[in-house]
Amino acid sequence: MEEQDKSPEEVGNEIVEEFSIFEEWLDKYEYLIELGKSLPVIDEKDKVDNNLISGCQSRVWLSCDCHDGRLYFKADSDAIITKGIISLLIRVYNGQTPEAILHSDLSFIDKIGLKDNLSPTRANGLVSMIKQIKIYAVACEVKEQKNNG
Amino acid sequence: MDFWIKYKVCFAIFARYCKQYNLEMETIDQIRADFPALQRKVYGKQLIYFDNAATSQKPLSVLTMQEMMSGEVNANIHRAVHKLSAEATDFYEKGREAVRSFINAPSRENIIFTSGATASLNLVASSFVYKHLGKGDKVLISEAEHHSNIVSWQLACERVGASLAALPVDDRGEISLDKLEQMLNKNVKIVAITHISNVLGVINPIKEVVTIAHAKGIPVVVDGAQGVVHCAVDVQDLDCDCYAFSGHKIYAPTGTGILYGKKNFLEDLPPYMGGGDMVDTVTFEKTTYAELPLKFEAGTPNFAAAACYAPALEYAAQLRLNTEVQENERKQVAYLKRELDMIDGVRIYGMPEDLNKKIPLFSITVEGVHPTDLAQLLDTMGIAVRSGLMCAEPLIRKYSDNGMLRASLAPYNTMEEAEKFITGVKKGISILK
Numbered sequence: 001m002e003e004q005d006k007s008p009e010e011v012g013n014e015i016v017e018e019f020s021i022f023e024e025w026l027d028k029y030e031y032l033i034e035l036g037k038s039l040p041v042i043d044e045k046d047k048v049d050n051n052l053i054s055g056c057q058s059r060v061w062l063s064c065d066c067h068d069g070r071l072y073f074k075a076d077s078d079a080i081i082t083k084g085i086i087s088l089l090i091r092v093y094n095g096q097t098p099e100a101i102l103h104s105d106l107s108f109i110d111k112i113g114l115k116d117n118l119s120p121t122r123a124n125g126l127v128s129m130i131k132q133i134k135i136y137a138v139a140c141e142v143k144e145q146k147n148n149g
Numbered sequence: 150m151d152f153w154i155k156y157k158v159c160f161a162i163f164a165r166y167c168k169q170y171n172l173e174m175e176t177i178d179q180i181r182a183d184f185p186a187l188q189r190k191v192y193g194k195q196l197i198y199f200d201n202a203a204t205s206q207k208p209l210s211v212l213t214m215q216e217m218m219s220g221e222v223n224a225n226i227h228r229a230v231h232k233l234s235a236e237a238t239d240f241y242e243k244g245r246e247a248v249r250s251f252i253n254a255p256s257r258e259n260i261i262f263t264s265g266a267t268a269s270l271n272l273v274a275s276s277f278v279y280k281h282l283g284k285g286d287k288v289l290i291s292e293a294e295h296h297s298n299i300v301s302w303q304l305a306c307e308r309v310g311a312s313l314a315a316l317p318v319d320d321r322g323e324i325s326l327d328k329l330e331q332m333l334n335k336n337v338k339i340v341a342i343t344h345i346s347n348v349l350g351v352i353n354p355i356k357e358v359v360t361i362a363h364a365k366g367i368p369v370v371v372d373g374a375q376g377v378v379h380c381a382v383d384v385q386d387l388d389c390d391c392y393a394f395s396g397h398k399i400y401a402p403t404g405t406g407i408l409y410g411k412k413n414f415l416e417d418l419p420p421y422m423g424g425g426d427m428v429d430t431v432t433f434e435k436t437t438y439a440e441l442p443l444k445f446e447a448g449t450p451n452f453a454a455a456a457c458y459a460p461a462l463e464y465a466a467q468l469r470l471n472t473e474v475q476e477n478e479r480k481q482v483a484y485l486k487r488e489l490d491m492i493d494g495v496r497i498y499g500m501p502e503d504l505n506k507k508i509p510l511f512s513i514t515v516e517g518v519h520p521t522d523l524a525q526l527l528d529t530m531g532i533a534v535r536s537g538l539m540c541a542e543p544l545i546r547k548y549s550d551n552g553m554l555r556a557s558l559a560p561y562n563t564m565e566e567a568e569k570f571i572t573g574v575k576k577g578i579s580i581l582k
Contacts, residue, residue, distance in 0.1 A: 025192045025529035030580055058521050058551065078551060079519035080581055081526075
């Protein structure tokens with residue numbers, strides 16, 4: 001697991017640039033699907049209800065490890081486009097510090113048009129995923145403070 | 150010489166075919182021109198609207214009426230003596246007459262305006278169960294009900310200690326009348342069943358259901374949300390005690406619903422909501438209620454939208470008389486069944502042997518593909534479909550954990566659109582698999 005030396009915003013900007021190549025919506029989705037397929041799969045043992053995120057039309061599992069003040073995520077979904085969306089979030093957040101995650105600006109989601117294009121249920125799913133990631137970040141921060149204290 | 154005769158015959162057949170084809174195209178094109186939403190593009194693609202079972206698009210005549218009612222004729226109904234109020238009341242009652250005539254109800258007293266099929270079903274469930282059901286009693290529904298015909302009864306049953314029983318549907322999406330007969334025991338106090346399931350698109354034999362239930366003295370409530378759109382409903386012929394539907398699925402504005410009920414049945418029910426317009430005299434000790442239908446129309450109703458039943462149902466009635474539209478619908482059913490069957494991994498839910506019992510509504514699953522993913526890709530191609538549990542969770546869960554994808558067509562949808570849908574589904578699957 002590698003520490004991330006770029007900020008969430010910098011990674012977000014990279015993503016915006018990649019998506020700007022595609023003019024057609026279908027092509028953007030095809031790219032998202034490719035990303036979804038290459039998402040490191042969560043261990044089967046972690047696909048438990050505790051890791052299930054509510055508020056999505058499809059099922060999404062998200063697990064998190066907290067090492068040396070950095071967070072590392074794994075996720076899965078039974079819908080491939082959702083997997084693509086999570087893979088973007090993981091790319092932005094993996095190896096970041098809790099502080100960077102909690103103060104991150106996620107405007108890249110708007111910039112690539114994902115928020116507009118997703119159905120409200122899906123959009124809620126996205127919101128739920130981000131919320132869960134932030135909850136993990138708070139938990140990691142607390143754990144670090146305990147270790148240091 | 151022979152050659153020329155053959156040539157002329159071939160040409161004549163070809164010309165006739167072209168004429169027929171053009172005529173059909175012309176008719177549907179003219180219909181399409183009446184619907185502003187169908188002129189839209191989404192993501193730069195011409196919109197193909199295949200989510201008609203959720204709500205229909207609205208023709209210009211309805212939109213004009215809606216604007217007029219909210220604009221120049223706006224006044225509260227059944228109350229004031231002034232001109233505007235009288236006009237608004239008149240339009241409201243004309244809307245009621247349009248509904249009465251459309252479903253051949255005996256009188257205006259049988260037609261209650263509500264906010265939708267859901268409100269209609271909740272009204273009956275709440276009022277009926279409260280008065281007629283007790284501990285251990287049953288409400289018989291079918292397995293293929295929309296949540297509005299499940300949860301409404303469940304809520305009411307919980308209050309009195311009654312419960313639901315569900316008549317199964319077979320793999321073709323059909324109910325068994327023998328099974329119905331068996332399940333109608335002495336505990337069953339009412340049958341609440343859909344005319345056409347919003348997932349299966351199969352026409353249930355309501356008339357037979359009513360005959361069987363009535364023979365045992367059990368009343369029948371029909372959820373006609375999809376039925377009224379696709380069948381020529383004659384409530385006197387069906388003989389059902391209630392028939393509930395939404396206006397917005399049949400060209401009327403959103404927020405409109407109807408509860409048809411037999412006079413005796415409705416008179417026997419206690420009012421559902423209290424308020425203005427539903428009363429005769431009010432004192433702090435005792436209130437007497439207004440006559441039907443106002444007894445069930447407490448408060449200011451959505452009169453602007455209810456008035457629109459007149460143009461909406463006139464439009465629906467005209468489409469029903471249009472043989473080309475009817476023919477087009479039968480062709481679309483046959484075409485979609487054939488083409489979807491040929492796609493590897495696709496399963497259609499609700500496929501009766503007799504295709505005349507199937508409306509142009511197809512719910513499918515694709516092996517190895519999440520229906521929401523496919524719906525999302527179709528959306529980018531400009532094709533609007535539904536995905537998920539479609540407010541019929543018990544039925545969908547019986548077949549699929551991930552939900553289904555549904556395409557539901559209306560008279561303004563063309564064969565060309567159906568072809569594009571099939572191409573889109575194939576393309577989507579190839580990307581997702």
